[in-house]
Amino acid sequence: MVEIKTPEQIAKMREAGLVVAAIHEATRAAAVPGASTKDLDDVARKxxxxxxxxxxxxxxxxxxxxxCTSVNDVVVHGIPDRETVLKDGDIISVDAGAIVDGWHGDAAFTVFVGTGHAPELHELSRVTEESMWAGIAAVRKGNRLVDISKAIEGYIRRQPRPASGKYGIIEDYGGHGIGSQMHMDPHLLNYVSKKRGKGPRLVTGFCIAIEPMVSLGTAKTHVLSDDWTVKTDDGTWSSHWEHSVALTEAGPLVLTAVDGGKAKLAELGVETAPDPLG
Known part of the structure; x- marks a missing residue:
């Protein structure tokens, strides 16, 4: 069952989304050489x-x-600790969430620690982020869930191949419905699978967390003994970007973006919904 939200519920999710945006701003600033991933977690708690x-x-x-703090070849679900200290040249994906009055927000970003990163790492993050926005632009009334998957995969496949030879679209993890719980139906693949069919039709009140995860090599992953940390099988580095999005009568609203997604979606020719919080 897909949970359809009222405008009032979407407004509450927007409140939660803005808290997530504030966490992103603070942890991005804190992701410097010498900081531990636990330091970032402390920032988020505050x-x-x-x-x-x-x-x-x-x-x-x-x-x-x-x-979640996922460094270099960690794809998702990295656990913050004092022992993992960020170094110049690392990349880290921070995944954060918040609950306001029972309604959830969830988003992730990749940031570069220090300087001296290879151009292919910058391109990896750019491709992952832009594929997320391509998926967000597909959140339109009348589309189906698979249209989001198609937009994400299509964008990635159209990009020039990196020096490593390919981009790996992580297969075992993807986006999800969000609302009164953090993870809800439907599950969103970041690629098209004939086995999954077209998925539900997108209607007003539909809310989805869109989160592509892309590596510089394999699409295959494994989970470490802590039962959380997910790494690429071949050790290649990866990027993770995510936003929570609501479909309103006036169009998509990016709940976890400060401007509701207005500037970026305008570049893609998509008009966003008015911010319910003004």
């Missing part, structure tokens, strides 16, 4: 407390932290 919001990551399935 933002949540300052906004009177709750974490939807802490305790989820036993997850022990407020955010």
């Amino acid at each position: 933002v949540l407390a300052d906004h009177g919001a709750k974490s939807n990551f802490l305790g989820y399935g036993g997850f022990p932290a407020t955010i």
